[in-house]
Amino acid sequence: MKKIYLSAILAAGIAISANAQKLEKPEIDKIKGDTTWKTSDERIYTQLGFATGRLLYVYAEKIGTSYVLCFRIDNMNGPRVWSVGPANITNIKFTDNSVLDLKPDAGGDAHVTYGSQADRVINLVYYKLEKDDIETLKTKSVSIIRIATDGAANFDYEIKPKNADLIKKDLELILTK
Numbered sequence: 001m002k003k004i005y006l007s008a009i010l011a012a013g014i015a016i017s018a019n020a021q022k023l024e025k026p027e028i029d030k031i032k033g034d035t036t037w038k039t040s041d042e043r044i045y046t047q048l049g050f051a052t053g054r055l056l057y058v059y060a061e062k063i064g065t066s067y068v069l070c071f072r073i074d075n076m077n078g079p080r081v082w083s084v085g086p087a088n089i090t091n092i093k094f095t096d097n098s099v100l101d102l103k104p105d106a107g108g109d110a111h112v113t114y115g116s117q118a119d120r121v122i123n124l125v126y127y128k129l130e131k132d133d134i135e136t137l138k139t140k141s142v143s144i145i146r147i148a149t150d151g152a153a154n155f156d157y158e159i160k161p162k163n164a165d166l167i168k169k170d171l172e173l174i175l176t177k
Helices: 002-017 131-139 166-175
Strands: 035-038 042-048 053-063 066-076 090-094 099-102 111-114 119-129 142-147 155-158
Touching: 042 142, 042 155, 042 166, 053 155, 053 166, 066 131, 066 142, 066 166, 099 131, 119 131, 131 166
Parallel strands: none
Antiparallel strands: 035 053, 042 053, 053 066, 066 119, 090 099, 090 142, 111 119, 142 155
């Protein structure tokens, strides 16, 4: 019965989060005056099991004049002790077989949320994008994302063709601001 509830909760969460890419309302820093633009979270990868789930979300931010790419790693009943730090390189492989290596600018330990129905681990990892990174990401389609971790194996995400251009679309939205 517990597994049925877990699957229903996960499916409902996925259905609620399925909406079009858009820019969020900008935030203005009260001290520096910088405007932060952020795109909506988009699910780029989904793997659901009977009692498990692996999800990867992506969004882009423009903070002042800097651009940031963020991955939100969401694991249900998966590895519980891991982190993504500055030494953990993320590889993004494109459909033309080229690879972009990104070093996390800021990451953190996995945030563990324990509920009565499921164990869930969520981690946000940020990458400051340089001009070359932006050019590559806005012109190529993604096929695989590998996020290296401490304390767990690499997380590999094979991106379906329908989601291959989500990062490109996020950047197109954020670059207009």
